[in-house]
Amino acid sequence: MSGITLVNQVKASKFLSGLLQPVANAFVNAAGYRQLGMRYDDILREETDIIREAIHRLPEEENYARVFRMKTAFQYSLSHTVATKENTLKAEDDIRYLTPIIDEVAAEYAEREDFNNIKSFSK
Amino acid sequence: MLSISSARKTINLVPTLLKAGYATAISKTSNGVKVAALDESSPTASVSLVINAGARFEPKGKSGIAHFAKNFGFKNTGKRSAFRITRETELVGGVLSSNLGRENISFTAECLKEDVPYFVEVFGDLVAQTKYTDHELHAVAKEIAAECSVAESSPEVAVVEAIHNAAFRNGLGNPIFAAPYSDITSSDLKKFAADNFVANKLALVATGISEEELKGLAASAFANVASGSATNIETTKYYGGEIRVPHNSSIAHIAIAFQGAAAGTSEFYTAQVLRSLLGGDRFVKWSTAGVSPLAAAASQIGHGAQISAFNFGYSDAGLFGVYAQAEHSSVSEAAKAAISSLKAASKSITAEEFKRALAQAKFETASRFESRASTNEILGAQAFQDHKITTIDALDAFDKVQAGDVSKFAAKLLSSKPTTVVLGKTSELPYGDALF
Numbered sequence: 001m002s003g004i005t006l007v008n009q010v011k012a013s014k015f016l017s018g019l020l021q022p023v024a025n026a027f028v029n030a031a032g033y034r035q036l037g038m039r040y041d042d043i044l045r046e047e048t049d050i051i052r053e054a055i056h057r058l059p060e061e062e063n064y065a066r067v068f069r070m071k072t073a074f075q076y077s078l079s080h081t082v083a084t085k086e087n088t089l090k091a092e093d094d095i096r097y098l099t100p101i102i103d104e105v106a107a108e109y110a111e112r113e114d115f116n117n118i119k120s121f122s123k
Numbered sequence: 124m125l126s127i128s129s130a131r132k133t134i135n136l137v138p139t140l141l142k143a144g145y146a147t148a149i150s151k152t153s154n155g156v157k158v159a160a161l162d163e164s165s166p167t168a169s170v171s172l173v174i175n176a177g178a179r180f181e182p183k184g185k186s187g188i189a190h191f192a193k194n195f196g197f198k199n200t201g202k203r204s205a206f207r208i209t210r211e212t213e214l215v216g217g218v219l220s221s222n223l224g225r226e227n228i229s230f231t232a233e234c235l236k237e238d239v240p241y242f243v244e245v246f247g248d249l250v251a252q253t254k255y256t257d258h259e260l261h262a263v264a265k266e267i268a269a270e271c272s273v274a275e276s277s278p279e280v281a282v283v284e285a286i287h288n289a290a291f292r293n294g295l296g297n298p299i300f301a302a303p304y305s306d307i308t309s310s311d312l313k314k315f316a317a318d319n320f321v322a323n324k325l326a327l328v329a330t331g332i333s334e335e336e337l338k339g340l341a342a343s344a345f346a347n348v349a350s351g352s353a354t355n356i357e358t359t360k361y362y363g364g365e366i367r368v369p370h371n372s373s374i375a376h377i378a379i380a381f382q383g384a385a386a387g388t389s390e391f392y393t394a395q396v397l398r399s400l401l402g403g404d405r406f407v408k409w410s411t412a413g414v415s416p417l418a419a420a421a422s423q424i425g426h427g428a429q430i431s432a433f434n435f436g437y438s439d440a441g442l443f444g445v446y447a448q449a450e451h452s453s454v455s456e457a458a459k460a461a462i463s464s465l466k467a468a469s470k471s472i473t474a475e476e477f478k479r480a481l482a483q484a485k486f487e488t489a490s491r492f493e494s495r496a497s498t499n500e501i502l503g504a505q506a507f508q509d510h511k512i513t514t515i516d517a518l519d520a521f522d523k524v525q526a527g528d529v530s531k532f533a534a535k536l537l538s539s540k541p542t543t544v545v546l547g548k549t550s551e552l553p554y555g556d557a558l559f
Contacts, residue, residue, distance in 0.1 A: 056258070057256075057257070057258040059257065108204060108206065111204060111206060111207060112206060115206070115207075115210045118214075
């Protein structure tokens with residue numbers, strides 16, 4: 001959904017991923033969202049049509065869990081604390097539950113854009 | 124309403140059809156999809172995918188699922204999104220529609236001849252690759268609620284639904300419109316599609332394309348569809364009974380039905396003749412009364428009273444009856460007049476009356492082959508019953524009907540337990556047994 005990405009090339013190459021994985025981990029720790037009990041997909045900017053639509057399509061229980069994590073994070077923030085070590089979100093729990101839906105919606109938007117700007121149609 | 128000029132046109136048409144060898148053979152692709160086509164020289168074509176999974180085959184506890192399956196037609200598939208299907212159809216100038224009956228769900232595309240392959244491919248995706256996503260289900264549920272509320276506001280639809288329900292209870296008695304309590308999830312729909320959208324329950328029928336060409340297209344579009352097994356029909360049992368529907372309207376409706384005949388049987392043709400004999404239709408615009416007994420009775424009652432006869436035929440059962448609509452004060456008189464016309468027909472029928480009824484029944488049957496929508500419907504029904512009836516065959520079947528058969532059939536009807544539906548201000552309306 002965003003500009004140019006080399007993520008697949010990096011993932012495919014053992015050397016590059018070995019080099020960059022520690023940097024990525026340090027970045028995620030510095031970002032601090034896991035210490036508030038949130039997943040990466042919880043902190044995506046919500047105010048776009050695509051993401052709003054994607055959130056709308058979440059299964060009900062997934063949506064409740066998302067709102068619950070946000071409320072928890074809000075409480076941590078209010079009380080100027082972060083989660084204890086064992087309550088911090090673990091890396092394996094940081095599931096990208098929204099991204100596949102965002103990609104699907106983005107593809108639909110792109111398709112709609114293509115059809116709206118169609119010049120001619122031939123078989 | 125049929126005008127006289129259109130009647131003349133149709134009668135002229137029949138001999139031309141004879142010359143053209145108006146025969147439709149029902150063939151199958153290797154995995155069992157039935158294919159029937161009626162090639163006619165026109166630049167447009169119409170293709171229908173007919174699935175033998177109508178309301179009567181709904182599994183227990185999943186009432187209304189056929190309605191959901193119908194509305195999920197042309198939604199997102201693995202190959203194309205619903206949006207793409209809509210836009211591409213617009214670009215080639217096609218029209219898509221879906222229809223749900225008691226026996227079949229059908230999806231139809233009307234298009235130019237050269238675009239038939241595209242739509243057959245879309246049908247193939249619809250059967251094998253529809254995604255049944257949750258977010259689409261919300262939209263579909265809203266559509267269904269809207270369709271149901273439109274249907275509810277039509278007394279005729281409510282009467283027909285109620286009369287099937289009272290007559291057959293389950294199976295053919297299942298409502299076509301999903302009940303407000305129907306609780307269908309996307310996984311129910313996936314299971315329903317896996318069980319029912321299988322080659323042996325599918326028929327691809329078309330007008331305006333040769334059968335060979337259609338068969339080739341079907342073979343490639345439905346190549347990945349599992350064969351499955353054909354629908355296992357539970358024998359329909361006729362029960363009879365009474366349903367009273369409270370409805371706030373100035374016009375009251377009474378329908379009385381009896382156990383009729385299955386479509387395609389010789390008795391069904393007899394029933395069609397009896398239906399035309401009782402009549403009730405107006406063939407001449409603005410005329411006050413027709414010659415048929417029901418039309419005469421209605422005009423005697425006046426105040427916009429209408430009485431007609433109906434004959435529903437299904438693969439293994441039928442429903443024959445009379446339907447009266449009038450103001451609350453006169454509706455029971457209208458219903459009694461209809462019953463006494465049926466009783467009179469069971470005693471004797473004059474040769475003149477019989478001749479008129481036979482001609483009208485023949486005309487009506489032949490004219491059903493006139494429109495593409497009804498031709499596809501007929502072809503679809505025939506594909507599953509494995510008997511081929513062309514217009515000519517049907518007209519021949521009518522020639523075997525005798526006046527005596529019609530009286531005998533009327534007497535047989537009256538001996539079955541009646542099914543009564545009254546709709547309107549029920550406290551002012553009679554009970555079924557008071558009408559005989």
